[in-house]
Amino acid sequence: QVQVVESGGGLVEAGGSLRLSCVVSGLTFDNYPMGWFRQAPGKEREGVSCISAEGDRTFYESAVKGRFTISRDNAENTLYLQMNSLKPEDTAMYFCAPMSRGVTSVQRAGGMSEDQALNAWGQGTLVTVSA
Numbered sequence: 691q692v693q694v695v696e697s698g699g700g701l702v703e704a705g706g707s708l709r710l711s712c713v714v715s716g717l718t719f720d721n722y723p724m725g726w727f728r729q730a731p732g733k734e735r736e737g738v739s740c741i742s743a744e745g746d747r748t749f750y751e752s753a754v755k756g757r758f759t760i761s762r763d764n765a766e767n768t769l770y771l772q773m774n775s776l777k778p779e780d781t782a783m784y785f786c787a788p789m790s791r792g793v794t795s796v797q798r799a800g801g802m803s804e805d806q807a808l809n810a811w812g813q814g815t816l817v818t819v820s821a
Contacts, residue, residue: 691716692714692715692716692717692788692808692810693714693715693716693810693812694712694713694714694785694786694787694788694810694811694812695712695713695714695812695813696710696711696712696784696785696786696812696813696814696815697710697711697712697713697815698710698711698815699783699784699814699815699816699817699818700816700817700818701818701819701820702776702817702818702819702820703819703820704776704777704778704819704820704821705775705776706776706819707772707773707774707775707776708773708776708817709770709771709772709773710726710770710771710773710784710786710815710817711768711769711770712724712726712768712769712770712771712786712812713766713767713768714767714768714769714786714788715767716810717788717810719764719767719788720743720744720764721743722743722788722789722808723740723741723742723743723788723789723791723792723793724740724741724743724762724769724786724787724788724789725737725738725739725740725741725786725787725788725789725802725806725807726738726739726740726760726769726771726784726785726786727784727785727786727787727802727804727807728780728782728783728784728785728817729782729783729785729814730779730781730782730783731781731782733782734804735785735804736751736802736804737751737796737801737802737803737804737806738750738751738753738754738758738771738784738802739751739754739758739760739771739802740760740789740793740796740802740806741760741761741762741769741793742792742793743792745761745762745764747792747793747794748760748793749793749796749797749802751801751802753779754773754780757773757774757775757776758771758772758773758774759771759772759774760772769786771784771786773817776817776819777819778819778820778821779819780817780819781817781818781819782816782817783814783815783816783817784814784815784816784817785811785812785814786812787807787808787810787811788807788808788810789806789807789808790806790807790808791806
C-alpha cells in the first residue's frame with residue numbers, strides 16, 4: 691500500500707519562500723518519476739513540476755519555471771519542492787505523487803496532467819501566499 695505524506699506548507703507573504711517535502715512508502719521510490727501537483731480553491735488539480743527517477747531530469751510548468759526547484763533524495767524516499775518568489779496565485783493545496791510517465795513523455799505531451807500520476811494521493815499541504 692503506497693503512502694504519501696506531504697509537509698512544509700504554511701502562510702507566507704508574497705515574495706517569500708517555502709520548502710515542501712514529501713515522504714513516500716510502499717513502493718520502490720527510486721523506480722518512479724515523481725511529480726508535484728496543486729489544487730487551488732474552486733479549480734482542478736494541475737501539474738507543477740516533475741523529476742526523473744534518477745533525479746537528473748526535471749520539468750516545470752511555465753507558471754513556476756525559474757521560481758520553483760524540484761529535487762529528490764532517493765536514500766530517504768523523499769521529494770522536495772523549493773518555492774521562491776511566491777505569488778498569491780501560488781496559493782493552493784500541494785500534492786506529490788509517483789508518476790506513470792517520465793519527464794521526456796511529459797515534455798512530449800506538452801505538460802503535466804493529473805492522469806500522468808499514479809492514483810496514490812496524500813492529504814496534501816496547504817500553501818497560502820498573502821499579497
